[in-house]
Amino acid sequence: MKRILVGVKRVIDFNVRVKVKPDGSGIVTDGVKLSLNPFDEIALEEALRIKERGGADEVVVATIGPADCQQQLRTALAMGADRALHVVHEGTIEPLAGARVLLKLIDKEQPFLVILGKQAIDDDNNQTGQMLAALWQRPQATFASKVELTDSTARVTREVDAGLETLEVDLPAVVTADLRLNEPRYVKLPDIMKAKKKPLESLPFADLGVSAAARVKMVRTEPPAQRQKGIMVKDTQELIAALRKRGALQ
Amino acid sequence: MSRVLVIAEHDGTRLNASTGKCVSCAAAIPGAEITVAVFAVNGAAVAAEAARLAGVARVVQVDRAENEHALAAVLAPQIAQLAASHTHVFGPSTTFGKDLMPRVAALIDAPQLSDIMAVDSATRFRRPTYAGNAIVTVEVDAGTKVVATVRTASFEAAATTGAAAIEKVAADATLPTHTRFVGIASARSDRPDLQSASRVVSGGRALGSADNFKLIYSLADRLGAAVGASRAAVDAGFAASDLQVGQTGKIIAPELYVAIGISGAIQHVTGIKDARTIVAINKDPEAPIFEVADIGLVGDLFTVVPELEKLLTA
Numbered sequence A: 001m002k003r004i005l006v007g008v009k010r011v012i013d014f015n016v017r018v019k020v021k022p023d024g025s026g027i028v029t030d031g032v033k034l035s036l037n038p039f040d041e042i043a044l045e046e047a048l049r050i051k052e053r054g055g056a057d058e059v060v061v062a063t064i065g066p067a068d069c070q071q072q073l074r075t076a077l078a079m080g081a082d083r084a085l086h087v088v089h090e091g092t093i094e095p096l097a098g099a100r101v102l103l104k105l106i107d108k109e110q111p112f113l114v115i116l117g118k119q120a121i122d123d124d125n126n127q128t129g130q131m132l133a134a135l136w137q138r139p140q141a142t143f144a145s146k147v148e149l150t151d152s153t154a155r156v157t158r159e160v161d162a163g164l165e166t167l168e169v170d171l172p173a174v175v176t177a178d179l180r181l182n183e184p185r186y187v188k189l190p191d192i193m194k195a196k197k198k199p200l201e202s203l204p205f206a207d208l209g210v211s212a213a214a215r216v217k218m219v220r221t222e223p224p225a226q227r228q229k230g231i232m233v234k235d236t237q238e239l240i241a242a243l244r245k246r247g248a249l250q
Numbered sequence B: 001m002s003r004v005l006v007i008a009e010h011d012g013t014r015l016n017a018s019t020g021k022c023v024s025c026a027a028a029i030p031g032a033e034i035t036v037a038v039f040a041v042n043g044a045a046v047a048a049e050a051a052r053l054a055g056v057a058r059v060v061q062v063d064r065a066e067n068e069h070a071l072a073a074v075l076a077p078q079i080a081q082l083a084a085s086h087t088h089v090f091g092p093s094t095t096f097g098k099d100l101m102p103r104v105a106a107l108i109d110a111p112q113l114s115d116i117m118a119v120d121s122a123t124r125f126r127r128p129t130y131a132g133n134a135i136v137t138v139e140v141d142a143g144t145k146v147v148a149t150v151r152t153a154s155f156e157a158a159a160t161t162g163a164a165a166i167e168k169v170a171a172d173a174t175l176p177t178h179t180r181f182v183g184i185a186s187a188r189s190d191r192p193d194l195q196s197a198s199r200v201v202s203g204g205r206a207l208g209s210a211d212n213f214k215l216i217y218s219l220a221d222r223l224g225a226a227v228g229a230s231r232a233a234v235d236a237g238f239a240a241s242d243l244q245v246g247q248t249g250k251i252i253a254p255e256l257y258v259a260i261g262i263s264g265a266i267q268h269v270t271g272i273k274d275a276r277t278i279v280a281i282n283k284d285p286e287a288p289i290f291e292v293a294d295i296g297l298v299g300d301l302f303t304v305v306p307e308l309e310k311l312l313t314a
């Protein structure tokens, strides 16, 4: 069975304007819309397209998260994933521990390809895929904007600072998705109904033998420094004058 | 004492400006002893440049044929060997460092702090989360080895007045062959580099086509500026992907940033918050970009930009 494993995380929706709690203990989460991490939707979409092209037999999504994040797994199933794994864990988990959990799931599922998002847009860590590849002792191709598979290799185009880099990696490998890899499909209502019958397996975190102990302590959360209120100018001449006044133009 | 290992970013012949910024970040740790590591095929020229960075105590030059293309899977085991004698391992928060450092962290079983923007102490740092909307102070226990990427826009590059000793080191780590470099397509130009330019002119979806995007290039040339773009402009094919500014593109801190036909989504704004002066040109007076702009002009870019260019030429 040629299987692709996709890691997905539930995060605060990217459209929400995140607010910091006045006591500095974190951010306001009450009543805030939660969604699949946008990069993970792209990761899943890529896996589905590979399967639809005949490059894989099964797409399995996995998440580590609290009991109520099953809703996001159902969304992933409605998009087209065949099965879902839910490692139930309340509270945050550091990327290295998350990677260790995903490695356990790799042991269990034996995928030939693992696709993750390049970063989760809550903590903006951008670490898990690289860590997983290191622990698994397999190749990584991060920030992918194109993935082409053969039986034993993946040719991946990566969005890097200098342009578009292409790597060839032996399979199995970890790929992390960048924004331009694809445009995820919309979920249709009948698919949501169908997804309710798809297998969703819950695994207690404690059963995996991975420590969830945090090594990085969150001391305080603050809003970013605010920029001074600017001015409006009415035409280009005023604009140039204002730039000169600020010393931004000679 | 803190012994910080900084991983140099370079193209084989020149040191990237990001390394000087990592050195400044490392130097903000009280009493830090800083080593810069250069992994290359023949790193002599790059190591010589690194040795001139003020505050660097030592440069280690690791030459191996496998180091030609800076592959994370190849560099990480070599860095892990050097990391044993250090308390901190820093790399830049560029695509090079973002790709590489977590692989190092996993190999040495250390937590990673991404995008550090301020140093409070050897164990306490600040970093942005939620696209820069929440700044978190994070702390590790004394004695915990720290791997970090440094948000380059938050630090000035170290001066080039140093004269550190260069030491050639043989790394004998076994290196994988499962990852192979095929090629790189870069739209290299003689324009200033987006990441280090003092002026940047960026265009958004409003430009409407790659052809119209020439307006941005033309104004940028007039100002001696680098060109940037919003995600929407890149997605639509008006500009190359390496020009994207924002949460998932480049985080920049130029003296002058001019946003043209860009709405100012949080994911874009997080990439420009440290610019000295932000100018916004947008036909919608309600566009959120005006909330962060120092100078705002409401107008149609197709009349404003040519007019501006004319005034700058006069």
Ligand SMILES: Cc1cc2nc3c(=O)[nH]c(=O)nc-3n(C[C@H](O)[C@H](O)[C@H](O)COP(=O)(O)OP(=O)(O)OC[C@H]3O[C@@H](n4cnc5c(N)ncnc54)[C@H](O)[C@@H]3O)c2cc1C
Binding pocket: A014, A038, A039, A121, B203, B204, B205, B206, B229, B230, B231, B232, B233, B244, B245, B246, B247, B248, B249, B250, B260, B261, B262, B263, B264, B265, B266, B267, B268, B281, B282, B283, B284, B287, B299, B300, B301, B302
């Ligand atoms: C996970 C994630 C990551 C993202 N990362 C990034 C990122 O790194 N960088 C980034 O930029 N975006 C990023 N985005 C996308 C971001 O949310 C916005 O969609 C994007 O920035 C919008 O680009 P824009 O401002 O060019 O387009 P729009 O939002 O469509 O704005 C176009 C603007 O042009 C103005 N306009 C139209 N015609 C004219 C005219 N003739 N003259 C003057 N003004 C005119 C309009 O009033 C409007 O304000 C990300 C999104 C997600 C979900």
Ligand SMILES: Nc1ncnc2c1ncn2[C@@H]1O[C@H](COP(=O)(O)O)[C@@H](O)[C@H]1O
Binding pocket: A006, A007, A008, A009, A037, A039, A040, A043, A062, A063, A064, A065, A093, A095, A098, A115, A116, A117, A118, A119, A120, A121, A123, A124, A125, A126, A127, A128, A129
């Ligand atoms: N709790 C989680 N459960 C499943 N996958 C995760 C989890 N956290 C992170 N990932 C995956 O790792 C990617 C990178 O996350 P991060 O390293 O936290 O930025 C995400 O886009 C997901 O694909």
